[in-house]
Amino acid sequence: xxxxxxxxxxxxxxxxxxxxxxxxxxxxTGVTTPTVSSKVEHLENxxxxxxxxxxxxxxxxxxxxxxxxxxxxPSDLKAxxxxxxxxxxxxxxxxxxxxxxxxKVTLRDQxxxxxxxxxxxxxxxxTSYKYHTVTRTVKEASRAVLHDGQNVVVNCYYCKKPIYxxxxxxxxxxxxxxxxxxSCARLYKEKYDRIKAEAD
Ligand SMILES: [Zn+2]
Numbered sequence: 463x464x465x466x467x468x469x470x471x472x473x474x475x476x477x478x479x480x481x482x483x484x485x486x487x488x489x490x491t492g493v494t495t496p497t498v499s500s501k502v503e504h505l506e507n508x509x510x511x512x513x514x515x516x517x518x519x520x521x522x523x524x525x526x527x528x529x530x531x532x533x534x535x536p537s538d539l540k541a542x543x544x545x546x547x548x549x550x551x552x553x554x555x556x557x558x559x560x561x562x563x564x565x566k567v568t569l570r571d572q573x574x575x576x577x578x579x580x581x582x583x584x585x586x587x588x589t590s591y592k593y594h595t596v597t598r599t600v601k602e603a604s605r606a607v608l609h610d611g612q613n614v615v616v617n618c619y620y621c622k623k624p625i626y627x628x629x630x631x632x633x634x635x636x637x638x639x640x641x642x643x644x645s646c647a648r649l650y651k652e653k654y655d656r657i658k659a660e661a662d
Contacts, residue, residue, distance in 0.1 A: 463628055465612045468493055472501055473511070477604050480514040507637050510614055525568050526575055527596040530582075532563040538587035539563070545585055551578060567593075618642035620650040 465473075471491045475482055484502065488495040505511045520527070534542045542563055546552050551574075554566040569575045582591055615624045619639050629640040630647045634654055641647040 463614050463616065463625070465608075465614055467610070468497075469501055469505065470608045470610070470612055472498060473505070473606075473608055476502075476511070476514075477606065504638065508614065508616055508640070520568060521599065526571060527566065527568050527599070528575065528593045529596060530563075530565040530567055530591060530593045532565070532582075532591045533561075533589050534563065534587050535589065536561050541587045542585065545587075549578075549581070616640045618646050620646035620653070 468491050472487055475487055475490060482490075484495050484498045487498045487502075491498065493501075502511065532542060532546075539557060539561065543555065543557060546555050546563065546565060549567075551567050551569055552565050553568050556564045558564045567578065569578055579593075582588060615626060616629060617624050618629070618641050620641055623642055625640060625642045629642065630644060632639045632641060632647055632651060634651075639650065639654075641650055
């Protein structure tokens with residue numbers, strides 16, 4: 463599914479400043495305020511806009527940031543990722559090359575770092591790790607980069623598989639629901655109606 467140029471412009475503006483009003487966005491994209499409102503609602507409903515957040519400058523908090531490389535057996539990768547995901551200090555977490563874990567971790571100070579490394583040492587599945595201390599953050603941009611004619615991959619609401627072509631859209635209770643094919647659409651509609659009937 464392709465985003466139109468106005469969607470892209472709205473997303474870029476909101477990525478810079480999530481507090482822009484629909485009126486501001488309308489003025490800057492050349493469409494009406496109701497159009498902006500319906501487009502934003504649509505992008506949220508699709509799950510592409512995950513939320514509106516506050517960006518805090520961690521440098522001002524004088525914290526310590528490390529980049530961490532973890533090695534483990536490929537069969538333990540999921541266990542390590544699950545364990546690391548639960549740690550509050552872990553701010554970014556990646557599986558890389560299918561066999562290793564890379565993380566960005568922010569800590570209060572050296573003592574906190576020592577405590578954190580002790581925790582790492584106690585995780586059996588980790589065979590080795592090394593870390594680098596960040597001495598200067600030069601660039602930190604939000605991860606999404608939008609290109610002209612940007613494609614969006616939504617997962618089918620019924621079978622959960624990614625939809626690479628145009629989805630089958632079902633409008634139910636004023637919201638679009640995305641399905642990969644007519645058969646998923648039929649099954650989804652049945653399930654939706656059944657759940658709704660039970661709730662009534
Ligand atoms: Zn499907």
